[in-house]
Amino acid sequence: MGVNGHSIGMWNCFRGIHKRKGKKTALDLTAPASDAILKNRKNTWIQLAGHPGGFAPAGPNTIWKKRYTKDNNETQAYETLMEDTARDIVPMFYREVEYNTEYFIEIEDLLQHFTDPSIMDVKMGTRTFLESEVSNTTLRKDLYDKMVALDSTAPTAEEQQRQSITKLRYMQFRERESSTAEFGFRIEALRMSGETPSSNLKRVKSKEQIHGILSKFINNRRIVQQSLVHRLKEVRQHIEDSAFFMTHELIGCSILVMHDKFEKCGVWIIDFSKTNLIEDGCEITHRLPWHLGNHEDGFLFGLDNLMQFFSDIEIKEELTNTMKPSQTIPDS
Template structure:
């Protein structure tokens, strides 16, 4: 699939400029389009204002980097064996001198859903971001602001650390380093979204959050486990995923009150092709130069956490288990 960039600077507006504004991002989502949606559009994580409704079933995601990694990733994925575990990609758009990708709005499949964003992998930084060995006082200050006891005696003496040291410290502040995933944000039906979950770290804390998310629905638990296992199998057998490092990618997990469930892999702005002479498992520990990211290591652990949820007072779902497995 070749890249297609659509220029929208000269498109004649059909509504006033204020009607194009959604989530503080200029985008062609008119009030009429938004009123025809089943849900109020929700952004759980990512850059504030980085997404906006585009059409009845699509959203625009803003491109913040100069490269077009995410566009290229989606174009390749649309021809990959794992294309059904990611949102449908439509096009790249240039609008008001900014670039966006237009992708499937996954919310369209649900009615007032519970939503969870899970950042995957044992690291969320590129190797190129941490190769500089310069000692930085600003990162030392950020470290002690989070944990005054974290610096070593040598670091306290120099009052400076490298970026790699800081990034690995941040990964250990969450469940990323130990379990290969962290819960970024959560939205329970009828409640406001919660995004202050990055320091959910222990087994007990993770289990409590996932149990609250499933809310004693065994059919939801079983459906999510089936979909997570399917994603693992698709990734393991995907030419795309087994030839790229996945940095900063997430799983978007959703289900609604009628029992529809879905899980997708999202966020590919830091997804890079590795050298064809190298192999990547997505499970081995990372060492500088091996490009391992821990995505499948984290997925293995996430599946185990969901498996360990004990259903206490099972809620009666309004659909059968077989009906709840229809969404990707």
């Protein structure tokens, strides 16, 4: 990826780059998660967020992800991305398979590159719902009741009087309950090395709360901090240079961040089930505010902020003094 010409390998940082020449390789598997495969896996696969039971180990280095929608948006997205300049910032895609009347996509198991990693799932964008989901202006009491259950002070006087709200009003309320609306990302789940996953993070929204979680995640290691910031810069450059990303709205996509005790680091974009091609003639920046019809999603706005949050983490000097000079990544 080499956005600034540095050779990341010399700093022991895993970049997630694979030389993907020729056609995609399809693995000849008839069922996921055989006992022999599971016993020999380097890592036990961990699902941080999303539908329970939506993933299963497949081959030694792949997983199956269940398709919940009738369309095959995610399959089409991955197939296009494998031919795009941004293919190195997403898991490698192998195929779509039908198994027991259900459909799955088979993709690279990113954990194969790490030993007991710390993992973070970050939902990106200022909008995590499709425009088609909120175009209906029907007033709904059930959504009003959900809002009140989460925050009794949220409804306006008019909403209290009529005891109903639109779906758009509810969805935007939910976005403001987390850091999504203000910063363009929210931390969905976190798993520190050797610990159980935590997914009760969706209402984390303040700068102080975010800094606290990210500081915990990098565990006061400057080399991890600098490597992740460098990788996030590369991901951003790939998005800005990508024909795919600049012609699609990115709704519900996540950034998956990992590092382990050997200071291998990786950042990838995952989850493309709500990714849609925008209409001809409609330009998208992924940074401008959204209004109905412009398809802006705030993905790059969120990525800019996430990168800044990581950059702003203060490392305790008593630990960094023990690091070797070769472990420090030069400023880009």
